[in-house]
Amino acid sequence: MAKAPTVYDVAERAHVSIATVSRVLRSPDAVRETTRDRVMEAVRYLGYVPSGNARALAARRTNVIGLFFPGHDDLDISAALSQSAGAEVPIVVDDGSLVQETENLYFDEVLRGAEIEAWRRGFALMVAAGRGASREALVNDIAGRVDGLAVLARTVSDELLAHVARRIPVVVLAGSERDDGFDHVSASNGPGMRALAGHVLGAHGVRDVVYIAGPEDSPDDAERLDGFRAALHEAGIVESDVPVYRGDFTRERGRAIGERILAYHTPRAVVCSNDQTALGVLDVLEARGIRVPDDVLVTGFDGITAGRHSRPTLTTVHQPMVELGRAAVHAITARLDDPTLAAQSLTLPVQVVLRASCP
Amino acid sequence: MAKAPTVYDVAERAHVSIATVSRVLRSPDAVRETTRDRVMEAVRYLGYVPSGNARALAARRTNVIGLFFPGHDDLDISAALSQSAGAEVPIVVDDGSLVQETENLYFDEVLRGAEIEAWRRGFALMVAAGRGASREALVNDIAGRVDGLAVLARTVSDELLAHVARRIPVVVLAGSERDDGFDHVSASNGPGMRALAGHVLGAHGVRDVVYIAGPEDSPDDAERLDGFRAALHEAGIVESDVPVYRGDFTRERGRAIGERILAYHTPRAVVCSNDQTALGVLDVLEARGIRVPDDVLVTGFDGITAGRHSRPTLTTVHQPMVELGRAAVHAITARLDDPTLAAQSLTLPVQVVLRASCP
DNA sequence: GTGAAAGCGCTAACAC
DNA sequence: GTGTTAGCGCTTTCAC
Numbered sequence: 001m002a003k004a005p006t007v008y009d010v011a012e013r014a015h016v017s018i019a020t021v022s023r024v025l026r027s028p029d030a031v032r033e034t035t036r037d038r039v040m041e042a043v044r045y046l047g048y049v050p051s052g053n054a055r056a057l058a059a060r061r062t063n064v065i066g067l068f069f070p071g072h073d074d075l076d077i078s079a080a081l082s083q084s085a086g087a088e089v090p091i092v093v094d095d096g097s098l099v100q101e102t103e104n105l106y107f108d109e110v111l112r113g114a115e116i117e118a119w120r121r122g123f124a125l126m127v128a129a130g131r132g133a134s135r136e137a138l139v140n141d142i143a144g145r146v147d148g149l150a151v152l153a154r155t156v157s158d159e160l161l162a163h164v165a166r167r168i169p170v171v172v173l174a175g176s177e178r179d180d181g182f183d184h185v186s187a188s189n190g191p192g193m194r195a196l197a198g199h200v201l202g203a204h205g206v207r208d209v210v211y212i213a214g215p216e217d218s219p220d221d222a223e224r225l226d227g228f229r230a231a232l233h234e235a236g237i238v239e240s241d242v243p244v245y246r247g248d249f250t251r252e253r254g255r256a257i258g259e260r261i262l263a264y265h266t267p268r269a270v271v272c273s274n275d276q277t278a279l280g281v282l283d284v285l286e287a288r289g290i291r292v293p294d295d296v297l298v299t300g301f302d303g304i305t306a307g308r309h310s311r312p313t314l315t316t317v318h319q320p321m322v323e324l325g326r327a328a329v330h331a332i333t334a335r336l337d338d339p340t341l342a343a344q345s346l347t348l349p350v351q352v353v354l355r356a357s358c359p
Numbered sequence: 360m361a362k363a364p365t366v367y368d369v370a371e372r373a374h375v376s377i378a379t380v381s382r383v384l385r386s387p388d389a390v391r392e393t394t395r396d397r398v399m400e401a402v403r404y405l406g407y408v409p410s411g412n413a414r415a416l417a418a419r420r421t422n423v424i425g426l427f428f429p430g431h432d433d434l435d436i437s438a439a440l441s442q443s444a445g446a447e448v449p450i451v452v453d454d455g456s457l458v459q460e461t462e463n464l465y466f467d468e469v470l471r472g473a474e475i476e477a478w479r480r481g482f483a484l485m486v487a488a489g490r491g492a493s494r495e496a497l498v499n500d501i502a503g504r505v506d507g508l509a510v511l512a513r514t515v516s517d518e519l520l521a522h523v524a525r526r527i528p529v530v531v532l533a534g535s536e537r538d539d540g541f542d543h544v545s546a547s548n549g550p551g552m553r554a555l556a557g558h559v560l561g562a563h564g565v566r567d568v569v570y571i572a573g574p575e576d577s578p579d580d581a582e583r584l585d586g587f588r589a590a591l592h593e594a595g596i597v598e599s600d601v602p603v604y605r606g607d608f609t610r611e612r613g614r615a616i617g618e619r620i621l622a623y624h625t626p627r628a629v630v631c632s633n634d635q636t637a638l639g640v641l642d643v644l645e646a647r648g649i650r651v652p653d654d655v656l657v658t659g660f661d662g663i664t665a666g667r668h669s670r671p672t673l674t675t676v677h678q679p680m681v682e683l684g685r686a687a688v689h690a691i692t693a694r695l696d697d698p699t700l701a702a703q704s705l706t707l708p709v710q711v712v713l714r715a716s717c718p
Numbered sequence: 719g720t721g722a723a724a725g726c727g728c729t730a731a732c733a734c
Numbered sequence: 735g736t737g738t739t740a741g742c743g744c745t746t747t748c749a750c
Contacts, residue, residue, distance in 0.1 A: 004526040006743055017721045022745060032719060047525030052504030053421060054743030056412040057726045064485070064504070089547065089554035091711040093718075094672070108467040115488050124501060126423070126485045129474050142483060145411030145423070166406030167363045188448065195448035309668030313453070352450040359452075365727055376737045381729060391735060413727030416742045 005046040013042040025050060064124045065332055066146035067114050067325075068139055069107050070131070070155045106302065106321055110173065113325025114150065121333050123147070136160050143168060148332035150325075153186075153219055169335040171328050175219035183331040184345040185324055189220050189301075192317040192350035193227030193273075194234075196299055200269050200358060201235040204297060208268040209242055212257055212277050214249045221249075224273050224301060247277045254280020262288065266296065269358070275300035275307045275316055282310060282357065297358040303351075312356035320348050364405040372401040384409060423483045424691055425505035426473050426684075427498055428466050429490070429514040465661065465680055469532065472684025473509065480692050482506070495519050502527060507691030509684075512545075512578055528694040530687050534578035542690040543704040544683055548579050548660075551676040551709035552586030552632075553593075555658055559628050559717060560594040563656060567627040568601055571616055571636050573608045580608075583632050583660060606636045613639020621647065625655060628717070634659035634666045634675055641669060641716065656717040662710075671715030679707050 007018040014021070016035060023031050024039040031039075042048070056062040111127060118125045126146055130138040139156050143149055143164040151161065153175025161170055161182065171183040200206050211228055214221035225244070232239055245261070247253045254277035261267065262284065272278040278300030285292055292298055292312050300307055303318030327346055335341055366377040373380065375394060382390050383398040390398075401407070415421040470486065477484045485505055489497040498515050502508055502523040510520065512534025520529055520541065530542040559565050570587055573580035584603070591598055604620065606612045613636035620626065621643065631637035637659030644651055651657055651671050659666055662677030686705055694700050 008743080018744080019721060019723095019746080020719085023720085026745080030719075035719080044522070047522050049499060049503045049523060049526045051416070051743050052500065053412040053415040054726090055503070055745075057410070057416055057728085058743075058745040060726065060745095062412060089550050089676075089709060089711055091554060091558060091713060093713045094667070111470075111486075115486060119488065119490070119497075124485055124487055124504070126483055127470075127474065128483055129478065131478070138478075138483075140408060141411065144408045144414070145483070163403070163406050164408060167408045191448050195450060199450060305664070306668070308453070309665070317448075350448055352448055354450065354452045367727080377728080378730085378738075379736060382736085385729080389735075394735080410727050413742090414729075416744085417727080417729040419729090419742065 004051075005048045006051070007048075009046055010039065010042045010048050013046060014038040062145060062147050063122060064126050064146045065114070065118050065329055066126045066128065066142045066149040067111065067328075068142065068149065068151045068155065069111075069127070069129045070135075070152060106304070109321035110325040110328075113322035113327075114329050115325070116322070117326035117329035121329070123329070123333070130155075139164065147336055150328040150332060154217055169332050169339075171331045171335075173324060173328050176223055181343050183335060183343055185327045185331055185348070186220075186346070187319040187324065187348050188350045189223035190227035190230070192319075192352065193224040193271075193301060194230045195227075196301070196315075196317050196352045197228045197231030197271055198234065199352060199354070200271060200297060200299060201231055201237065204269070204358070206269045206297065207235075207237060209237075210261055210267045210270050211242060211244045212247045212254065212270065212272045212281070213244055214247055214273040214277070216246065218249070221273050228271060247273065249274050249276055251276045251280040251283070254278065255283050257281070258284035262290075266290065269297035269299070271299050273301055275302040275304045275314060278314055278316070278357070279306060279310055282312070282314070286311070292357050293359060299358050303353060307355070310357075315355045315358035316353050318351045318353050320350070323348050363410075364407045365410070366407075368405055369398060369401045369407050372405065373397045421504060421506050422481060423485050423505045424473070424477050424688055425485045425487070425501045425508040426470060426687075427501065427508065427510045427514065428470075428486075428488045429494075429511060465663070468680035469684035469687075472681035472686075473688050474684070475681070476685035476688035480688070482688070482692070489514070498523065506695055509687040509691065513576055528691050528698075530690045530694075532683060532687050535582055540702050542694060542702055544686045544690055544707070545579075545705070546678040546683065546707050547709045548582035549586035549589070551678075551711065552583040552630075552660060553589045554586075555660070555674075555676050555711045556587045556590030556630055557593065558711060558713070559630060559656060559658060560590055560596065563628070563717070565628045565656065566594075566596060568596075569620055569626045569629050570601060570603045571606045571613065571629065571631045571640070572603055573606055573632040573636070575605065577608070580632050587630060606632065608633050608635055610635045610639040610642070613637065614642050616640070617643035621649075625649065628656035628658075631657070631659050634661040634663045634673060637673055637675070637716070638665060638669055641671070641673070645670070651716050652718060658717050662712060666714070669716075674714045674717035675712050677710045677712050679709065682707050 007021045010021045011018045016039060020031060021039055024036050028036055115125050126142060128138050128142050139160060148169040150171045150173055152173045164170055171185060174186050213225050229239055232242060245257045247257055258281040270281050272281060278298050281298055282292060285296055290296055300314050300316040303316050307314035307316050327348060331344055366380045369380045370377045375398060379390060380398055383395050387395055474484050485501060487497050487501050498519060507528040509530045509532055511532045523529055524541060530544060533545050572584050588598055591601060604616045606616055617640040629640050631640060637657050640657055641651060644655055649655055659673050659675040662675050666673035666675050686707060690703055
């Protein structure tokens, strides 16, 4: 790592100018073969790796796209790095307590989609998961390093987003469409929930139903609730007859609310605003020996993997998470190619997936 | 996005020099408050976001760490972006065929760990999942943009790695220790498998056992096999009495090999080199109505989430994937702080997790 | 086909 | 406390 070699070093060794070195790397065909070979030899000999920063600066384009998510909130951050190893391997019995609720599937899958699409278009991907107060600083920092930025809705103040958007294209992931001038990519939350609830109320003819919503500030959640209400309306059920509980998208909260619901009355169906919540409800139902789907129908939303493995398996609405990531990157590159484009708002289709909890 | 403002623009508007603008951003306390306010006002007014590239170039440090993994191989890359949305939400029944085997848990978790640690140390993370031929070009490219690079073992040629390592610290993830001068972070594969196999052969007194290995070129796999052999030795079992099948870490292959094994004879235990393979074996066993663990014991390795949800749940050796990611970043930053450090080789502890498939 | 030279936007001495 | 001035390592006209 003794002072990385530069174009100058390579040029000197190959007896050419730095311009020629640059050409060999950017457009090899514009250089005579013998010259090219000499340059490449020097590159190898010196262990030359071009500076991406210098390049980006000169070319006024980084070829990097940024992705910002809210962090895996501080929970495990404090834990010190475990050390040692040795031969003594502990043997433990998994009684269920080992389960770390790291079902951050949403993040993972969107990221994967973004990575795939970025790669296809010749961009690198820079990810940041910000937490706490430094979040805004992080976003600002990353914004200075990329050609475009995808941000999960509601994780950053509109003010900062607007600030950043003056420099690079910004696309907002998930959430509802807003006429804020940003590009927007989301899934069909409302229609999805409406179709699912329609199935519950229609195919099963349920009328005694309860709804568990997500956190107040989630636009996704708001759309789902709207979809649910639309389904109620279609089924001729009076909205005020249906209790709506306010959850927070976690399994734990799902359990708590499940308990509360059952303490009072056992409904024929529990429709949840996301899968985690639904899984929590299933936990409670199972603990009480209440049969699903025989006694109670349960549904979720998202399509996380855990729902395929739960007992019983979970009926849900599947969001195309990988596609969301891809679409976000696509939106950014499209705008990069043509900055005059009007703000796009893409809504990706979802799919109701029927499983055992509500066949 | 009309030409992003620069320090010069801010300086002009705030009636100060560009140095002062830089100071306000880097070390605010070194500037008089009134000046600072004027500068910040200009920053906001102009929508100024500092160029990370220019900054990195001048400061000779990017504050970015790179992470390279082999790609989600081309499988889904071709798929066009789905369009439209509308109200017609399809309703499908999940009969199991919907399962996309995207259990890329290893990648996801390591990434999460890296992300957490990078953030703590003030670095951003750049990820690249390379595929196909352009892999090496990608690695080279990313190497030019970061202060340090973590690479999964066996995904890049040693030659390129050496080339890149002349510019920045490189840490190799997983795989065996090699005296190649790179920093190295891995899990305790050998001892882990040895402890697990010791449990199978010891606690269960099994002698009629079969082993399913992974791909030939996986160093992790080689260590596990060594650990298995050590356990055989300890149990006084002759190595040549135990069949070893060569798998490829996929569930599908696990099924195929499972079929082959059963066609001939039903062993008391099947020890697999990873979880996916073991899940494949469980599939076959279940299909044939062979009881686990009553008739056959099955074990895996890795500790992926799917193993917690399988029927029966899977006994395995849990690798600390998140910790691996953290350790990798830690190793890089340590070397950045002190480049004279000798090459480190960290081996993280693993844990045998007993579940239903081999209690 | 190749070289000379002017930036790209910022940081970091070094003066004042 | 603030301004001046070199670079940082590359790309990119524009000559030759």
